Amino acid sequence: xxxxxxxxxxxxxxxxxxxxxxxxxxxxxxxxxxxxxxxxxxxxxxxxxxxxxxxxxxxxxxxxxxxxxxxxxxxxxxxxxxxxx
Amino acid sequence: xxxxxxxxxxxxxxxxxxxxxxxxxxxxxxxxxxxxxxxxxxxxxxxxxxxxxxxxxxxxxxxxxxxxxxxxxxxxxxxxxxxxxxxxxxxxxxxxxxxxxxxxxxxxxxxxxxxxxxxxxxxxxxxxxxxxxxxxxxxxxxxxxxxxxxxxxxxxxxxxxxxxxxxxxxxxxxxxxxxxxxxxxxxxxxxxxxxxxxxxxxxxxxxxxxxxxxxxxxxxxxxxxxxxxxxxxxxxxxxxxxxxxxxxxxxxxxxxxxxxxxxxxxxxxxxxxxxxxxxxxxxxxxxxxxxxxxxxxxxxxxxxxxxxxxxxxxxxxxxxxxxxxxxxxxxxxxxxxxxxxxxxxxxxxxxxxxxxxxxxxxxxxxxxxxxxxxxxxxxxxxxxxxxxxxxxxxxxxxxxxxxxxxxxxxxx
Ligand SMILES: Cc1cc2nc3c(=O)[nH]c(=O)nc-3n(C[C@H](O)[C@H](O)[C@H](O)COP(=O)(O)OP(=O)(O)OC[C@H]3O[C@@H](n4cnc5c(N)ncnc54)[C@H](O)[C@@H]3O)c2cc1C
Numbered sequence: 001x002x003x004x005x006x007x008x009x010x011x012x013x014x015x016x017x018x019x020x021x022x023x024x025x026x027x028x029x030x031x032x033x034x035x036x037x038x039x040x041x042x043x044x045x046x047x048x049x050x051x052x053x054x055x056x057x058x059x060x061x062x063x064x065x066x067x068x069x070x071x072x073x074x075x076x077x078x079x080x081x082x083x084x085x
Numbered sequence: 086x087x088x089x090x091x092x093x094x095x096x097x098x099x100x101x102x103x104x105x106x107x108x109x110x111x112x113x114x115x116x117x118x119x120x121x122x123x124x125x126x127x128x129x130x131x132x133x134x135x136x137x138x139x140x141x142x143x144x145x146x147x148x149x150x151x152x153x154x155x156x157x158x159x160x161x162x163x164x165x166x167x168x169x170x171x172x173x174x175x176x177x178x179x180x181x182x183x184x185x186x187x188x189x190x191x192x193x194x195x196x197x198x199x200x201x202x203x204x205x206x207x208x209x210x211x212x213x214x215x216x217x218x219x220x221x222x223x224x225x226x227x228x229x230x231x232x233x234x235x236x237x238x239x240x241x242x243x244x245x246x247x248x249x250x251x252x253x254x255x256x257x258x259x260x261x262x263x264x265x266x267x268x269x270x271x272x273x274x275x276x277x278x279x280x281x282x283x284x285x286x287x288x289x290x291x292x293x294x295x296x297x298x299x300x301x302x303x304x305x306x307x308x309x310x311x312x313x314x315x316x317x318x319x320x321x322x323x324x325x326x327x328x329x330x331x332x333x334x335x336x337x338x339x340x341x342x343x344x345x346x347x348x349x350x351x352x353x354x355x356x357x358x359x360x361x362x363x364x365x366x367x368x369x370x371x372x373x374x375x376x377x378x379x380x381x382x383x384x385x386x387x388x389x390x391x392x393x394x395x396x397x398x399x400x401x402x403x404x405x406x407x408x409x410x411x412x413x414x415x416x417x418x419x420x421x422x423x424x425x426x427x428x429x430x431x432x433x434x435x436x437x438x439x440x441x442x443x444x445x446x447x448x449x450x451x452x453x454x455x456x457x458x459x460x461x462x463x464x465x466x467x468x469x470x471x472x473x474x475x476x477x478x479x480x481x482x483x484x485x486x487x488x489x490x491x492x493x494x495x496x497x
Contacts, residue, residue, distance in 0.1 A: 001391065001392065002390070014392075015392060018381070019381055019382035019383070034484075035482060038481055038482050038483075038484060039332060039482075042334040042425055042481040043332040043333060043334050043481070044323075044333075044334055044335065044336045045323070046322070046323030046326075046333065046335040046336045046337050046422075047323040047324050047326075047327045047385075048324070048337075048385035048386075051383075053383075070383050070384055070385055071384075071385045071386055072386070073384045073386060073388055
């Protein structure tokens with residue numbers, strides 16, 4: 001069983017977590033063109049690499065950030081979201 | 086030992102013709118370069134050579150022929166989809182499957198079994214009725230059946246399913262299975278005999294684009310000049326699209342499968358349960374071929390996990406409690422190239438001369454013949470074939486999706 005570390009509850013089995021997808025900045029819906037908006041809602045970075053993603057520890061409903069290597073399936077770092085730097 | 090076999094040991098050269106010609110070097114130029122020697126790439130090569138007279142083609146494969154999702158899938162073939170675009174497309178594929186064994190002079194073990202999409206909820210029954218109506222409208226055999234019919238066809242089933250009883254389902258008589266490797270071999274050999282070069286262990290590392298047009302391909306064995314590239318690399322598609330700066334909605338999750346030890350034939354049909362997230366059929370060797378839903382998060386490799394057989398086995402026992410002593414023999418994974426609407430992405434792209442056959446996720450094996458047919462036509466005529474116009478990459482920009490999720494085999 002793969003282990004992920006919840007920033008609040010510590011190491012837990014990966015089955016306790018839900019994946020929320022890569023963190024992506026949302027364009028301003030009032031000013032974005034239709035093309036920009038379509039790009040935001042549909043397109044993804046599907047290539048492998050180091051990614052910053054939303055994850056949730058479901059028993060405690062804790063949303064946080066995980067940095068993962070999606071090619072090697074390694075969890076590098078997890079931490080609570082503190083807003084974009 | 087028979088003399089025929091002994092010849093192979095005694096002769097320093099291979100005494101019989103090989104299935105595929107081996108090419109040690111690439112030519113400097115090809116009319117068409119196909120990336121990926123899976124079923125899709127090889128089928129396109131075959132039809133380009135056979136139907137369009139284009140034979141100066143190379144198929145580049147980074148691993149071995151058929152070693153991608155083509156050799157990893159659970160081989161279910163059906164056409165009971167939900168959208169008119171999908172139904173027409175898969176129906177043509179099922180038609181093409183019928184005489185492929187003859188075409189190739191190779192036994193594909195195409196086996197017509199009938200296919201059940203079992204419903205355990207009212208909502209699932211409703212989707213079954215919807216699909217049956219769409220299917221019948223296009224002349225495809227599909228009907229809603231009750232639990233008695235399921236029990237009659239698969240007597241070993243426990244209709245109570247551990248608390249989620251089977252209310253009925255969608256029955257699709259043309260549902261079939263086939264031997265996946267042979268499909269790649271058949272198309273590959275047919276293309277090879279017509280002059281197409283298949284280069285295994287040759288990886289595409291870059292695509293040269295000048296002024297919005299394809300001019301060449303970079304590979305681990307050197308550069309090739311070409312004006313037409315067909316990309317049919319399933320789970321590796323985002324890596325190739327990155328080389329030409331084209332964005333797409335494709336995302337990659339592993340899809341795992343497993344087989345049991347071979348047992349006596351007891352299951353003649355193909356069963357899928359969306360609620361239990363499982364599908365099962367019995368191969369001609371007696372193994373139970375079993376699959377479930379996608380892995381829950383993005384990974385671009387073919388690693389497998391223990392969670393998968395545990396979860397799948399638990400649900401399988403809900404449906405077939407008598408399997409509790411049957412052993413799992415092998416498990417594996419493929420990289421599924423998923424799209425938001427569960428329809429593929431096919432045809433021309435913003436880069437002239439770059440054609441895409443992707444977004445085949447968990448459902449593209451059955452489409453191998455029709456993909457080869459329509460993509461070869463599209464490449465030869467530089468125009469999207471009429472059967473694929475609902476599947477272009479533009480549909481996302483235009484907010485015109487082709488919603489096929491309701492026909493996906495198991496809940497994703
Ligand atoms: C477990 C599992 C079960 C499935 N079950 C079913 C099913 O029951 N029914 C169904 O219809 N579909 C099913 N599918 C989906 C189906 O297997 C695929 O959609 C289909 O096989 C895709 O074929 P393809 O030829 O496009 O890709 P592949 O067979 O994956 O071929 C692509 C090839 O491209 C090569 N490649 C990648 N990158 C490069 C590069 N840079 N240079 C050169 N070569 C490269 C790869 O090595 C690979 O051999 C399943 C898939 C999986 C994983």
